[in-house]
Amino acid sequence: MKIFPFKTVKNRSLFSGHVAIGLVFLFLLLGPILTLHDHTSQDLSDSLQAPSSSHWMGTDYYGRDVFSRLVYGGRITWTVAILSTFIAVLIGTVTGLFSAYWGGWFDLVVMRLVDVMLAFPRLFVVLLIIGLGASSINLLIWALALFSWMEIARIVRSEVMSKKNLAYVKSARALGFGTPRILFKHILPNILSPVIVSSVLLISTIILVESGLSFLGLGIQAPNASWGSILNDGKIDPLGTWWLSVPAGFLILTTVVGFNLIGDGLQKQFDPKKSL
Amino acid sequence: MNYTRQHQPILEVNSLHIEYPINSPGGFRRLTKPAVIDVSFKIFFGECFAIVGESGCGKSSIIEAILGFVRPKSGTILFEKQNLLNLSSKNLRKLRPKIQPVFQDYNQALNPRMRIGDILREALPNHLQDSQTDQLLASVGLSREILNYFPHQLSGGQKQRIVLARALSVKPALLLLDEPVTSQDLSVAVQIVELLISLREIKHLTFLLVSHNLSIVQLLADRVAVMKNGQFLEQQPLAQLLNNPRHIYTKNIIDQTITP
Ligand SMILES: Nc1ncnc2c1ncn2[C@@H]1O[C@H](COP(=O)(O)OP(=O)(O)O)[C@@H](O)[C@H]1O
Ligand SMILES: [Mg+2]
Numbered sequence: 126m127k128i129f130p131f132k133t134v135k136n137r138s139l140f141s142g143h144v145a146i147g148l149v150f151l152f153l154l155l156g157p158i159l160t161l162h163d164h165t166s167q168d169l170s171d172s173l174q175a176p177s178s179s180h181w182m183g184t185d186y187y188g189r190d191v192f193s194r195l196v197y198g199g200r201i202t203w204t205v206a207i208l209s210t211f212i213a214v215l216i217g218t219v220t221g222l223f224s225a226y227w228g229g230w231f232d233l234v235v236m237r238l239v240d241v242m243l244a245f246p247r248l249f250v251v252l253l254i255i256g257l258g259a260s261s262i263n264l265l266i267w268a269l270a271l272f273s274w275m276e277i278a279r280i281v282r283s284e285v286m287s288k289k290n291l292a293y294v295k296s297a298r299a300l301g302f303g304t305p306r307i308l309f310k311h312i313l314p315n316i317l318s319p320v321i322v323s324s325v326l327l328i329s330t331i332i333l334v335e336s337g338l339s340f341l342g343l344g345i346q347a348p349n350a351s352w353g354s355i356l357n358d359g360k361i362d363p364l365g366t367w368w369l370s371v372p373a374g375f376l377i378l379t380t381v382v383g384f385n386l387i388g389d390g391l392q393k394q395f396d397p398k399k400s401l
Numbered sequence: 402m403n404y405t406r407q408h409q410p411i412l413e414v415n416s417l418h419i420e421y422p423i424n425s426p427g428g429f430r431r432l433t434k435p436a437v438i439d440v441s442f443k444i445f446f447g448e449c450f451a452i453v454g455e456s457g458c459g460k461s462s463i464i465e466a467i468l469g470f471v472r473p474k475s476g477t478i479l480f481e482k483q484n485l486l487n488l489s490s491k492n493l494r495k496l497r498p499k500i501q502p503v504f505q506d507y508n509q510a511l512n513p514r515m516r517i518g519d520i521l522r523e524a525l526p527n528h529l530q531d532s533q534t535d536q537l538l539a540s541v542g543l544s545r546e547i548l549n550y551f552p553h554q555l556s557g558g559q560k561q562r563i564v565l566a567r568a569l570s571v572k573p574a575l576l577l578l579d580e581p582v583t584s585q586d587l588s589v590a591v592q593i594v595e596l597l598i599s600l601r602e603i604k605h606l607t608f609l610l611v612s613h614n615l616s617i618v619q620l621l622a623d624r625v626a627v628m629k630n631g632q633f634l635e636q637q638p639l640a641q642l643l644n645n646p647r648h649i650y651t652k653n654i655i656d657q658t659i660t661p
Contacts (some may be wrong), residue, residue: 292509293509300497
């Protein structure tokens with residue numbers, strides 16, 4: 126049986142994930158070259174046109190070109206997801222490291238905070254923050270980041286706990302090295318694999334949350350677009366205006382599945398005991 | 402060695418008590434389990450003092466306490482007359498290089514993400530790094546090629562030699578050897594013991610050796626303490642201990658040890 130055509134590829138999830146993300150990335154990268162339309166310029170006489178040679182993916186209610194909106198919306202979705210993941214990973218890693226290494230009251234306070242914050246559904250809290258403040262992309266990025274660092278902190282903490290009594294860490298302490306050197310040179314490089322895996326998975330979680338928010342009209346605001354808001358534009362008649370809902374949904378799905386596949390693939394890659 | 406210095410203790414441990422918390426199911430009362438009970442000993446400059454006793458008797462706990470990784474319940478640990486337990490963390494860090502450990506588990510003794518060269522250079526001042534790493538390697542009988550290797554590319558014996566070289570890089574006075582050859586093959590173990598004997602001579606080191614194996618202890622120790630269930634049963638110079646054990650437990654250990 127040759128279900129999978131690439132015999133040489135051992136890690137299939139990693140490979141398929143890279144292909145999916147690579148294709149979406151190319152679309153976002155090259156999109157602006159392929160389109161002559163501005164993604165915000167309206168033309169009401171051109172409202173809700175089906176795909177044609179002038180508008181490859183049709184137009185929305187205001188006559189804006191959907192192809193360019195998918196490109197620019199995707200760029201915003203990716204940027205928001207990657208920046209908030211980056212911030213979340215930074216916060217989670219540093220708090221997890223110090224929490225585990227220092228222990229004591231700092232550890233206790235941080236871990237209780239993590240428990241409390243994990244008890245709230247992320248979407249609900251982010252909704253609340255955005256509802257209270259003026260919606261802006263910066264606010265969205267920070268709101269997503271501040272409610273996503275906890276899992277990373279937990280993972281980092283438990284990884285550090287498993288390493289901090291190993292002989293090479295004890296030896297480093299005995300040599301007189303300070304805490305920052307021990308944490309960042311001797312412990313962190315040895316716990317990177319699970320951090321990288323969960324960061325990649327976090328990107329796709331955040332893309333889903335952001336798309337959900339924008340779909341509800343609370344995330345990215347018009348005239349800017351995001352995949353979620355384009356999906357929202359097509360919600361009145363999803364079948365009739367399929368060129369609004371289907372491509373946006375497809376891009377969200379491909380990206381989320383792609384990052385999940387990369388995450389799973391990396392996990393297998395980093396853990397040679399598991400079969401690929 | 403200077404005669405007067407030789408009769409000064411480099412390390413003096415007095416009535417050391419160590420306890421560990423036990424995780425009790427209910428958990429509102431903090432239960433503890435004693436691991437080291439009223440242990441006292443002195444180690445003099447240049448000698449090798451050994452603690453022998455079966456696994457779990459508390460040997461490593463003493464070493465961890467000297468290194469400052471475990472806080473004893475009571476007692477004092479004087480290194481060159483300074484109580485290590487009263488030092489500020491800043492002063493403790495300054496003093497740390499003088500006391501270097503060698504652990505049993507050589508497979509976890511070297512950071513897997515660092516090359517051997519970087520491991521050896523890490524504690525050296527920049528301008529001395531190249532000349533010193535060569536000297537360190539030579540002193541433990543290894544060649545320069547190894548500098549570019551990662552730890553997993555080394556044999557067990559080579560790893561333990563690098564551990565020794567790294568310890569020597571900070572010019573220690575006291576080595577704490579916690580089962581240093583227990584996990585090695587016999588032939589490698591013999592080579593490492595020989596290396597330890599010669600390093601002790603050349604570098605004027607003092608050893609605290611901890612092992613469950615009297616045949617290793619015999620090769621290195623000047624004086625021996627016998628430990629059981631957290632307590633010292635007796636301590637004597639090696640020859641006296643072997644010829645004239647005061648305790649039946651000691652006698653059993655000696656009888657079980659095959660003497661060549
Ligand atoms: N970190 C720890 N937490 C709880 N108990 C410990 C810890 N370290 C050692 N012990 C217990 O203390 C006793 C002495 O252990 P250890 O000092 O390692 O003995 P040895 O080195 O002679 O084998 C053992 O019963 C061990 O289970
Ligand atoms: Mg031990």
